Amino acid sequence: MTQLLRRLTASSLAALLLCSAARAQDSVPTSVPGATTEAAGPELTLEQCIARALQKNFDLEISRFAPQIAQDSIVVARGGFEPQLSVTGSTGENTAPGFESKDTDLRVGVTQRLQTGTTVSASSRLNRSSSDPAPLLNPAYAADLTLSVRQSLLNGAGLAINRAGIERAEIGFARANLEYKARVLDIIQDTENAYYNLAYAREQLAVRNFSLTLANKLLDEAKTRRDTGVATDLDVLQAEVGVANAHRSVILAEQSVKDRQDGLLALIGQFELDAALGTVRFKEVTAAAPVFASSYAMAKQNQPDYLSSQAAIEQFRIDLKLAKDAARPDLTVGAALGLSGTNGSTSDAFGDAFDRQNKAWQVDFAFNYPWGQKSDRARERQSLAALSREQSRLRQTEQTIELQVRSAVRSVETNLESVKIASLASALSQKQYELEKAKFDAGLSTSRRVLEAQDDLESARVNELQAKATLHTAIAALHRIEGSSLQRYAVELP
Incomplete structure (x- = not known):
């Protein structure tokens, strides 16, 4: 039980x-x-x-x-290779007892820096002058056309450096x-x-x-x-x-x-x-x-x-390349060709400038080398x-x-x-x-x-x-x- x-x-x-x-x-x-x-x-x-x-x-x-x-x-970096337009002008007057002269000058130019390190410039100048007593041409107009080229050969030369x-x-x-x-x-x-x-x-x-x-x-x-x-x-x-x-x-x-x-x-x-x-x-x-x-x-x-x-x-690497380039001597060569003419009007002055006899040319060079290059070498070592x-x-x-x-x-x-x-x-x-x-x-x-x-x-x-x-x-x-x-x-x- x-x-x-x-x-x-x-x-x-x-x-x-x-x-x-x-x-x-x-x-x-x-x-x-x-x-x-x-x-x-x-x-x-x-x-x-x-x-x-x-x-x-x-x-x-x-x-x-x-x-x-x-x-x-x-865009800013590319701005250094854009064409640069320049316009300069001046006017003035010179007076003295029995003498008075006036002078007006205008120059227009365009400069283009290329990525190869080449700088190309073209400019034109027009000058007007008058005086009293009057010379043979009064007023006299002087015109010129100039084309110049400058190229870096060592420092700053080449596409690699300029495009850096x-x-x-x-x-x-x-x-x-x-x-x-x-x-x-x-x-x-x-x-x-x-x-x-x-x-x-x-x-x-x-x-x-x-x-x-x-x-x-x-x-x-x-x-x-x-x-x-x-x-x-x-x-x-x-x-x-x-x-x-x-x-x-x-x-x-x-x-x-x-x-x-x-x-x-x-x-x-x-x-x-x-x-x-x-x-x-x-x-x-x-x-x-x-x-x-x-x-x-x-x-x-x-x-x-x-x-x-x-x-x-x-x-x-680009910075190092630029530092090495900065340590190189600065050697540039340049050449310029100019045409000029003088006459009693603007058109005649420019017409005389294209006369084969009225021409000028110039070739030049510039060389700069920092003595010792201590700072440049230091920058290269830093880079x-x-x-x-x-x-x-x-x-x-x-x-x-x-x-x-x-x-x-x-x-x-x-x-x-x-x-x-x-x-x-x-x-x-x-x-x-x-x-x-x-x-x-x-x-x-x-x-x-x-x-x-x-x-x-x-x-x-x-x-x-x-x-x-x-x-x-x-x-x-x-x-x-x-x-x-x-x-x-x-x-x-x-």
Whole structure:
């Protein structure tokens, strides 16, 4: 009889546990809640956030000016080879007792500096003079036409030296675009992180709110059980403390949501901190684990910092070339051919200038050599040292990229496993909570143990959310190092 009673009691207890577990199963979600406490609204995708950030982000708005300035620097560098028009004129009068003369002079010329180091000038002069007492021609007009050429033979000679300023400005423009590209990649990564941080904060708030609901339900049950004599005042007090702690967690989670929302809004807009944000959610990671070799090759091909360092080396090579050229002696040769004529009118004066007999020519040279050349040699050594320094910096950047890729690949691999483990731990904590709650309903556990199981469940779910956020952050960091974010989000830079 006693044995039969024990069997019946055990069977009744088992049935009670199963029923309690079923009720707990209905009240406890099987996964981390996807809904948030935010008002229902259209989904806000990560792609939409990135598009808004590229249009309205303050940092990008500021960074856009650098390529514009660098592009105009090319125009400035080419300005040295534009034709220069010059016009000079004078007029004067000289009087003395019994004598008076007037003189007017006008010269017009065009000078063109070529990229070979050659300077070509063409000018024309017209002079009108009159005097009293009058000479043979009064007034007299003098006209001349002059063409001159001057060529550098040592210092400043050749296309390479004369185009150095233009080439340096073009490289500077390319580097400005690379720096802008780097800033775009940074903004994309920051937006990804802010988006997933907000998703984590909202999901965490949902977990905290659900825990508060469970704590309130446990408190109501503890009061009912106390009124029926099954529980004590201590059980009620423990449940009240559980409600208070859950309420505090909700308040902190709400603050985190607001802070993360402000962070995202600051990235994707201007003075829109009170704007509403739709539903955000974690994306499912379906891609395979990254491979170091391909990520490293992509990083060396697309990494703006690495490409900018390569371009900087070309600039320093140009600087070294200019420094070597500056140390050479300055030797120039020139030639000029002139036609001149004098007559009583402007047209006759220019007509006489084209007479074969009225011509003049000149050939000259100029040589300058700094004695000792200490300063020029010092500048050459400085340029060589700067080039060597930048080459070392490029090798350092290459090693840094390799280290960053290795670390980023490992981080993604590790966090992929962390998400799986955290998901299993969350499922286990849920089962443990269900069992402890069933025991409590059967009178075999205390509210304290249920609260402990509830805290464990809450921590497990938050840890799962944190693992997902960390995984997405690691993926965003890898994409930034690879420089592949532009292709992934179909971003075309101007």
